[in-house]
Amino acid sequence: MSAPALAAERVAGLLREQILDAQLSSGARLVEAELVTRHGVARHTVRAALRTLADEGLVEIRPHRGARVAGLDAEAIIALYELRTALEVEAAHLALARNDGRLPGSVHEAAEVLARAARRARPRWSTVSRAHADLHTALVRAARSPRLEAVHDRLSAQTRLFLLRVRPHYTFARLAAEHLELLEAIERDGPEAVRAHLRASAATVVDGMLTAAR
Known part of the structure; x- marks a missing residue:
């Protein structure tokens, strides 16, 4: 270079x-x-x-x-949710199918990194949001589908921009805990748990934006 x-x-x-x-x-x-x-x-x-x-x-x-x-308005957040859902639900399905119904250790390790980042005495939002992005990336990589990975990687920065909208509604501890629960739900209930998780996050932000605009 x-x-x-x-x-x-x-x-x-x-x-x-x-x-x-x-x-x-x-x-x-x-x-x-x-x-x-x-x-x-x-x-x-x-x-x-x-x-x-x-x-x-x-x-x-x-x-x-x-x-x-740039910012994300409600329409952009919904569009991002729809695209991430299509990618991550399918990724979770493939990851479970290719790992005997379990998520590989790399995904659980990424969740622990997020939890440790959130537990620091003075956690930085950039560190926590990067760990959050790395966890979702690990989930997609667990599918072992290069094309899914490539498309998902292009959403990384926008996803972290979305997290800035999430920030007022979540503590660090809550963000980490919900993702540990998400992995348990995926292994227990299947890939649709991802859809429910992403829908809840998007709804929290959009509802907050609409309330603030009234």
């Missing part, structure tokens, strides 16, 4: 974590000149970083209006 590409990746990574740790809120302007000065890079490097984040759904770039941190 060339030096400019590495620089763009570094800037994108820093901005990504600031967005996903709620240091940059939805709608916040990302001014190219300020980013050039702050990160000590060329303008084309900043533009490349912003394009990367736009491709991930974390940034919106509008002609003649610049870049802003």
